[in-house]
Amino acid sequence: MDERGEDVAAGNGARDPVVTVSSLTKRYGGLVAVEELTFSLYPGTVTGFLGPNGAGKTTTLRLLLGLAEPTAGEALVFGLRYRALADPAHRIGAVLESSDFHPGRSGRDHLRALALAAEIPSGRVEEVLKLVELDEAAGRRVKTYSLGMRQRLGLAAALLGDPELLVLDEPANGLDPAGVQWLRRFLRWFAERGRTVLVSSHMLAETAQTIDQVVIIDHGCLVASGGLDDLTEGGRTLEDVFLELTGGAS
Amino acid sequence: MRALARAELLKQHSTRTTLGLFAAMIGLVLLAVLLHSFGLPTADLASSSRQLMVLGRGEFLGALFAALLGAMSITAEIRHGTIRPTFLVTPGRGRVVAAKVWVSILIGAGFGLAAGAVAAAAGTAALQARGIDLQLNRGDYVVLVAGSAAAAALWAAIGVGVGALVRNQVPTLIGICAWLLFVEGLLAGDAGGLGDVGRFLPGAAAAAISGQGPGTLVAPAVGIALLTLYAAVAALAGSLAISRRDVG
Numbered sequence: 001m002d003e004r005g006e007d008v009a010a011g012n013g014a015r016d017p018v019v020t021v022s023s024l025t026k027r028y029g030g031l032v033a034v035e036e037l038t039f040s041l042y043p044g045t046v047t048g049f050l051g052p053n054g055a056g057k058t059t060t061l062r063l064l065l066g067l068a069e070p071t072a073g074e075a076l077v078f079g080l081r082y083r084a085l086a087d088p089a090h091r092i093g094a095v096l097e098s099s100d101f102h103p104g105r106s107g108r109d110h111l112r113a114l115a116l117a118a119e120i121p122s123g124r125v126e127e128v129l130k131l132v133e134l135d136e137a138a139g140r141r142v143k144t145y146s147l148g149m150r151q152r153l154g155l156a157a158a159l160l161g162d163p164e165l166l167v168l169d170e171p172a173n174g175l176d177p178a179g180v181q182w183l184r185r186f187l188r189w190f191a192e193r194g195r196t197v198l199v200s201s202h203m204l205a206e207t208a209q210t211i212d213q214v215v216i217i218d219h220g221c222l223v224a225s226g227g228l229d230d231l232t233e234g235g236r237t238l239e240d241v242f243l244e245l246t247g248g249a250s
Numbered sequence: 251m252r253a254l255a256r257a258e259l260l261k262q263h264s265t266r267t268t269l270g271l272f273a274a275m276i277g278l279v280l281l282a283v284l285l286h287s288f289g290l291p292t293a294d295l296a297s298s299s300r301q302l303m304v305l306g307r308g309e310f311l312g313a314l315f316a317a318l319l320g321a322m323s324i325t326a327e328i329r330h331g332t333i334r335p336t337f338l339v340t341p342g343r344g345r346v347v348a349a350k351v352w353v354s355i356l357i358g359a360g361f362g363l364a365a366g367a368v369a370a371a372a373g374t375a376a377l378q379a380r381g382i383d384l385q386l387n388r389g390d391y392v393v394l395v396a397g398s399a400a401a402a403a404l405w406a407a408i409g410v411g412v413g414a415l416v417r418n419q420v421p422t423l424i425g426i427c428a429w430l431l432f433v434e435g436l437l438a439g440d441a442g443g444l445g446d447v448g449r450f451l452p453g454a455a456a457a458a459i460s461g462q463g464p465g466t467l468v469a470p471a472v473g474i475a476l477l478t479l480y481a482a483v484a485a486l487a488g489s490l491a492i493s494r495r496d497v498g
Contacts, residue, residue, distance in 0.1 A: 066341050067334060068496035083341040094338055100331035102265055109264035110332075116257035118339045157335055 015043050016079065018165050018196045019064065023073035026059055026220075033059040035220040036073070041198060041213070043164075046191045048211035048228070048238075049200040052246050056220040057200045058096065061169055065094050077165065089118035093158030094167040098150050098174060103143035107134055107153045110142065111160060120160050128156040147174030155183075166190060168199045172206060184210045208238040218246040254340060254349035258323065262357060267322060275315035275365055282307040283369045287376030295377060298385035302394070302462050304377075305386075308369025309362065309398040309460040310430070313453075316358030316402035317426045320409025323350045324492075325419035333497060347414055347489040354406035362402025366395040366460065390461060397460030397470055404477040405456060411484025414492040429453070452480045 019041040026034040034056040041047050051057050062068040064075040066082030077085065077092055085091060101110055111125045129135040132152035137145065145153065151174055158166060166187075172180050187197050187210050201207040214231055216224040223245045224231060231241050242248075262268050286304040287295070294300055324347070327333040340346050370391055377384060386394075409426060416422040430453050438448025448454055449467050457463060458473030468476065 062497070065338060067337060085341065088341055089339045092338075096334050097331050100334050102261075102326065102330045102332055104265040104267070105261075106264065109260060113257045113260045113264070114335055114339050116260060117254050117336070119253045 017042055018078060019198065020076045020079070021060070021064065021073075022076075024060065024063060024070055024075050025072040026056075026063055026068065027071045032220050034063065034070075034217075037217065037220070037222055038073075039215045039222060039225045041165075041196055043196050044191055044194045045213045046187055046197040046199065046211045047213040047215055048207045049198055049215050049217075050202070050204065050207065050242060051200075051217040052248065053202065055217045055246075057217065058169055059220075060217070061094070061096060061167055061198075061200065065092070065096070065167065067096075087118075087161075089114075089120065089161035089163070091161070091163055092165045092167065093161065093163035095151075095154035095158050095171060096169045098147060098154060098170075100154065101142040101150065104141055106139050106141055107145065107149075107156075108138035110153065111138075111157055114157055115160055118161055124160060124162075128159045131159065132156045148176060148179050151175055152179070163195075165196045166198070168197070170201055171199060172201065172203055180206060204239045204242055205237070208232075214238070216242060216245055251345065251349060251352075254345055255352055258349045258353040259356075261327075262319075262323065262353060267326065268319065268357065271315050271319050271322075272361060272364070275311055275361060276368055279308050279311050279365050279369050280372055282311065283373045284376055287373050288380065292380060292382055295380075295382050296385075298390070299462075299464065301373075301377065301385055302390065302464075305370050305373040305394055306398075306457060306460055306462040307373075308365040308367070309394070309401050309457060309462070310453075311369075312358075312362035312365030312398050312402035313405040313456045314427070314430050315365070316354070316361045316406035317409035317412075317430070318423055319357060319361065320350070320354035320406035321413035321422045321426060322409075322419070323354055324410055324413040324488075325417065325422050328417050328498075329419045337497060343493045344489045347410065347485065347492060351407045351410045351485045354410050355403045358406025358409075359399045359403035361406075363395065363399040365402065366398025369398075370394055393461035393470060395460075397473075400474060401456035401459045401477065404474075404481045405452070407481035408452065408477075408484045411481070411486070411488035414488025415484075417492070417495075450476060452477060455480070 017040040022038050024034055024037040037060060049057055063070050064077065082088060108125065112122060115122060115125050129138045132155055134149060134152055134156060137149060151171060172183060175183060191197055212228055214225060214228050232238055283304060327336055336346060337343055412426060413422050434451050434453040436442050437444045438451060454467055455473040455476040458467035459470050461470055
C-alpha cells in the first residue's frame, strides 16, 4: 500500500496530467447532468470513477471523449480536446457501452473495420483477440456472444492502438468471477507500465481491489477525489465512505 | 480517406444487410417489369416512351434501394451504437460521412447497374415474348442502364446525407420510401400544383438521367447536374449536422 502511495505522489509531482477536467458543466435544457466538475489523472494510476446511478459519470466520459460538447468548462486528454487529437486510437482506448456492436458482424470484422480506420496493421487484430481470449470465437457473429464476451470484445477494440489511457464505463458488468479477476489483473498490469486507467463502476468492493485513486461524484458534482488509502484511512471501507458522501448511508 | 473508405467498405460487406437489400431490389425489379410487360394491354406498350417507362422501373428501384443502403450506412451505426467506436477512432466526423458517401456511391452504382440491366433484359424478353415491336435502339439501352447506375449512385449519397440528418433509422427509411413512392408524385401531380417545376425534383431528375420521359422530363445531362447538386447539399447538410450534435 505504501509503495502505491509513493508511486502516485511521484506521478503527481513529476509528470503532466493525462486527463484534466476543469469546471466541466453539461446541461440538457434545464437539466444539469454535470456541474463545475474538476479533477486530474496522472500517469500510472488506476482511478475509480464512482457515483450513484444518474450521477453524471457516463456524461462526463462522453464529454471527455469528444462525443458530446460541454456547456461550459473543458475536459482535456494529453492537454488537448479529444477531437483535436491527431491519432486518438494510439493514445486513448475507451469502452462506453457493452453493446456497441452490429449483431450480424463477426467480432473479428468489427475489430478489422476499426483497425482499418485507425491505420493499425491487421496483425494487431489477432493480437488483441488473443489477449482477451476471444480468438476462437472471433469468426462468429456478435449476436451469439455472451455479455462477458461482448465486454472483452469492447476491451479488445479499445486496446487496438496500444493506448496510453484506458477509459472504461462499467467494464465488469456481465463478467463471471474468473473474468472479473482477469480484468483486475489486466488493469493493474496496464497501469504498472506507466499507463493510466479511468474506470467507472458501482461495484465498490470489487473496484476497491483494483484502483488506487478515487473520484466520486453525485448529482453531477464532485464530492471527493484523492488516493484510495487517504479516503479509507481509519479502517473504513470504500463502501462506507461512498455511502456517507453520497447520502446513501443507512 | 483511403483508410476510412476501406473501413466503410468492410462494414458494408461484413453483414448480410447489403446482400439482403440487393436481393430484395432484384426481386422487386423483376416483379415490377414483368407485371407491366405482361399485364398492360399491347396498345399501351407500343410507343417508345411507354417501353422506356416499363424498363425504367430498374432505375427507380435501383435509386430507391441505393438510397436505403446509403442511409443505413449511418443509421445502422447509430442504432447499434457502433457510431461511438467509429467516432472515437475518427473524431473528424465529416471525414467519416465523406467516406460513407464515397463507398455508398460505389455500391449504389453497382445496385443501379444491376437493376437497370435486369430490368432492360427482363422487359425486352417479356415484350418480345408478347410479339410487341421494340421501339428502343442501342443508344436508348445504354442510357437506360448507365443512367440507372448514375441515378442510384447519386441517390445513395442523398441517402447518407438524409441518414446523417435524421439519425433515427426507421423514420429515415420510411421518409426516403415515402418521398420516392408518393410525395414527389403528389407534389408534381395536379393536386400538388408544382406542375412544370416537378421535373426538377430529385426523383424526376433520376428518371431523366436514364432517358425516361423525353419531352416531359429534363435531358439526361441536366438530370445528372441536378441530382449531383441535391446529393452534394444532402451530404454537406448531414455532415454538418452530425458534426455539431452530441452522440447519445
